Amino acid sequence: MRDIYKLKRIVPVFIFILPAVSLVIIFVYIFSGWSAWASLTNWRGIGHFGEFAGLNNYIKLFTQDPIFKQCLINTIELALVFIGITIPLGLVIAILLDLGIKGKSIFRAVYLLPLSFSFVVSAAIWTWMFAPTNGAINTLLRILNLDVLTQPWITSTKQSLFCIALVYIWQFQVFATLVYYAGISGVSPNLSEAAQIDGASTFQKYWYIIVPLQKPATLTVLTILLMYTLRVFDLVWLMTGGGPGYSSEVLATYMYRVTFNQNLFAYGASIGFFMFVLSILIIIPFFSTVMRRSK
Amino acid sequence: MQKKFIGIALTICIFLFAGLVGLANSSSKLIIYHWWTAGGEKEAIDSVFNKFNQKYPDIEIVENPIAGGGGGIMRAQIKTMIMAGQSPDTFQLTYGTGMIGSFAEVLDPIDDLWKDFPVPAMVKKMGTIKNHQYGIPLNIMRNNCLWYNKAIIDKLGIAMPLETLYDFYIACEKVKNAGYIPYAVGAGGGQKFWWVHIAEQFLLGLPHGGPEYITKLYGGKADPANDPAIRELLEALRRLVVNKYINSDYAALTWDQAADLLMTNKAAFYQMGDWAKGHFTSAGWKPKVDFDYQPSPGTSGYFTLHLDCFVLPKGAPHRDAAIKWLKFLKTVEAETAFCPIKGATPPRLDAPIDMYDAISKDILNSFRNPKTKIVQSAWAQPPEAWLDVYGDMLSAFVIDPDVEKGVKDFASAYKRVFGFK
Numbered sequence: 015m016r017d018i019y020k021l022k023r024i025v026p027v028f029i030f031i032l033p034a035v036s037l038v039i040i041f042v043y044i045f046s047g048w049s050a051w052a053s054l055t056n057w058r059g060i061g062h063f064g065e066f067a068g069l070n071n072y073i074k075l076f077t078q079d080p081i082f083k084q085c086l087i088n089t090i091e092l093a094l095v096f097i098g099i100t101i102p103l104g105l106v107i108a109i110l111l112d113l114g115i116k117g118k119s120i121f122r123a124v125y126l127l128p129l130s131f132s133f134v135v136s137a138a139i140w141t142w143m144f145a146p147t148n149g150a151i152n153t154l155l156r157i158l159n160l161d162v163l164t165q166p167w168i169t170s171t172k173q174s175l176f177c178i179a180l181v182y183i184w185q186f187q188v189f190a191t192l193v194y195y196a197g198i199s200g201v202s203p204n205l206s207e208a209a210q211i212d213g214a215s216t217f218q219k220y221w222y223i224i225v226p227l228q229k230p231a232t233l234t235v236l237t238i239l240l241m242y243t244l245r246v247f248d249l250v251w252l253m254t255g256g257g258p259g260y261s262s263e264v265l266a267t268y269m270y271r272v273t274f275n276q277n278l279f280a281y282g283a284s285i286g287f288f289m290f291v292l293s294i295l296i297i298i299p300f301f302s303t304v305m306r307r308s309k
Numbered sequence: 310m311q312k313k314f315i316g317i318a319l320t321i322c323i324f325l326f327a328g329l330v331g332l333a334n335s336s337s338k339l340i341i342y343h344w345w346t347a348g349g350e351k352e353a354i355d356s357v358f359n360k361f362n363q364k365y366p367d368i369e370i371v372e373n374p375i376a377g378g379g380g381g382i383m384r385a386q387i388k389t390m391i392m393a394g395q396s397p398d399t400f401q402l403t404y405g406t407g408m409i410g411s412f413a414e415v416l417d418p419i420d421d422l423w424k425d426f427p428v429p430a431m432v433k434k435m436g437t438i439k440n441h442q443y444g445i446p447l448n449i450m451r452n453n454c455l456w457y458n459k460a461i462i463d464k465l466g467i468a469m470p471l472e473t474l475y476d477f478y479i480a481c482e483k484v485k486n487a488g489y490i491p492y493a494v495g496a497g498g499g500q501k502f503w504w505v506h507i508a509e510q511f512l513l514g515l516p517h518g519g520p521e522y523i524t525k526l527y528g529g530k531a532d533p534a535n536d537p538a539i540r541e542l543l544e545a546l547r548r549l550v551v552n553k554y555i556n557s558d559y560a561a562l563t564w565d566q567a568a569d570l571l572m573t574n575k576a577a578f579y580q581m582g583d584w585a586k587g588h589f590t591s592a593g594w595k596p597k598v599d600f601d602y603q604p605s606p607g608t609s610g611y612f613t614l615h616l617d618c619f620v621l622p623k624g625a626p627h628r629d630a631a632i633k634w635l636k637f638l639k640t641v642e643a644e645t646a647f648c649p650i651k652g653a654t655p656p657r658l659d660a661p662i663d664m665y666d667a668i669s670k671d672i673l674n675s676f677r678n679p680k681t682k683i684v685q686s687a688w689a690q691p692p693e694a695w696l697d698v699y700g701d702m703l704s705a706f707v708i709d710p711d712v713e714k715g716v717k718d719f720a721s722a723y724k725r726v727f728g729f730k
Contacts, residue, residue: 056730058729059411059414060388060391060392060411060412060414060415061413061414061415062414070730081701141498141561144561145558145561146557146558146561147556147557147558147561149561166557166558167561168497168560168561169497169557169558169559169560169561171708174560251499252498252499254497254499254560255497255498255499255500255501256499256501256701257496257497257499257501257560257704258497258560258704258708259701259704259705259708259709260701260705261708270385271697271701274381274384274385274388274389275381275384275385275693275694275696275697276693276694276697276698276725276726277411277692277693277694278694278729281729
């Protein structure tokens with residue numbers, strides 16, 4: 015009797031989650047498996063799948079492809095700049111919002127705006143801003159007689175990746191702020207009141223109580239941003255196309271070009287599968303922490 | 310009463326749904342993909358669509374223009390569609406052994422459509438894969454064109470045409486000293502492949518280069534690590550960069566934005582195929598008055614070309630409409646609707662030439678001159694990967710123009726295009 019009751023409760027749950035789970039299984043795991051299999055072949059060009067070639071593509075990737083190494087380094091650099099700035103910035107702005115700065119509602123509206131832009135729009139805006147000859151930034155600097163500060167921006171091998179990181183920061187700090195703001199809002203007011211009674215200043219209250227309590231929020235933001243950085247494609251593709259040279263080429267753009275422009279489908283699949291493994295490695299600590307907490 | 314109402318509503322819904330499905334699968338559609346979106350080319354293909362619609366008013370053209378990458382973005386899209394079993398009815402490709410060869414397995418041969426199509430034998434040959442034809446070429450493009458701003462050139466008293474690369478560098482120096490950009494380049498926004506185009510025209514005019522070497526190189530039979538032509542090419546590109554003959558923001562501009570540097574009197578020369586003429590004229594510039602052209606220095610008597618064609622993919626959902634489209638494209642009417650606006654040359658030998666401007670007539674006469682040596686461009690002869698691999702390699706070279714390293718990189722890129730195992 016109890017079993018039938020249990021079954022009656024479980025079956026609808028399974029029915030409800032079945033569509034979502036099926037889609038994830040088909041489009042994530044089956045296709046990732048298929049991609050892993052493709053990476054072990056010599057598939058080139060459309061029309062024929064190729065034959066089994068063992069780990070040949072991976073050996074080539076890690077030992078004979080300097081562009082891949084450059085892309086990996088660029089991806090790591092992009093992650094460091096992007097995440098290294100986005101997280102502290104998001105936290106600081108969330109604290110400012112929590113402090114109730116003047117004109118908070120206007121600030122919030124203006125501040126949230128970048129989140130509503132698609133990457134295509136952002137890329138168009140910032141490409142125009144960064145244009146070295148008649149872009150907005152350099153033009154403004156010239157108007158202010160600060161010609162010495164004008165930069166080549168996206169046309170420089172040394173600055174192109176940084177420019178792209180800056181646009182990602184501009185767009186994603188909103189997300190970081192929202193997560194932190196939710197985290198800060200969730201801190202029990204009793205803790206703040208207790209700190210105030212003990213004579214803690216506002217800075218001390220945030221530094222010793224509220225910020226340390228944001229570890230789960232930080233972990234969430236860090237994991238999501240890290241995973242996003244791994245598959246960064248849109249802004250790189252639209253703003254620089256990976257150039258000049260290979261200076262802003264990242265793993266995802268390289269995978270795309272190798273697969274679709276060079277018709278090396280199996281080789282592209284090996285880059286894709288490598289990215290998949292990296293994503294798994296990033297997400298494991300997140301899940302293990304979440305699981306530990308839930309226990 | 311309520312049951313009756315629901316029954317009627319359901320019947321209507323079923324009929325509507327069936328009607329919509331029927332409409333979606335009707336043969337009165339033509340799903341077409343192309344990459345003509347810039348000034349001149351957009352107007353040109355629209356003109357062909359209009360003519361086609363006049364002839365076949367029952368066929369609705371579902372146009373999908375995808376800009377970017379010299380067609381690379383559109384080709385990538387097409388590949389995913391074909392692999393997913395969602396072939397369009399027809400799509401644009403550059404016409405040549407390498408490019409069509411990259412797609413031949415997923416295309417249907419159209420040998421029958423090639424009957425009574427009076428194009429030069431060489432054109433037919435360059436699109437023949439294993440004795441079959443796969444595309445109907447609509448226009449011929451000359452690649453080795455050096456465009457110039459007449460006002461600047463006249464003002465500086467530079468005698469045109471420039472016969473050799475040596476003359477070209479002297480002219481560049483003069484232009485630079487006068488405060489203009491000598492040579493406009495736009496290889497930004499994912500268009501690194503324009504370095505391939507520039508390199509090709511340099512290679513054609515170099516002592517160890519020329520048509521035979523380019524054909525050998527694109528055919529996978531060269532030895533770039535030891536061929537003197539490659540060293541000469543990299544030296545020539547190095548000279549261009551080191552002497553600052555190109556605009557410093559080349560990595561932020563697309564090809565049409567670089568062409569605009571001529572129109573805004575900022576740059577004197579611009580290396581681009583004859584499609585640049587369509588861009589100039591669509592913006593109101595007058596041929597021979599505001600701008601003019603010459604074959605790229607050292608390439609007089611040569612004609613680097615590629616053609617645009619449309620193909621018939623296997624499994625095209627509206628095959629009859631696609632065949633009508635391809636049949637229409639091979640007519641004088643279609644070529645005449647398209648080529649004068651785009652600034653291109655009609656492939657048909659019987660296409661009239663009186664409606665073309667002086668520059669197009671000159672290009673056309675050069676093409677039809679039996680003494681002209683025709684060379685397939687990087688868009689036509691080598692495998693599709695050439696554009697991407699060498700776009701990367703050359704764009705990296707111009708940042709760090711070390712010739713020794715460049716030769717090694719060139720040879721390694723060659724291996725990737727022809728010897729990737």
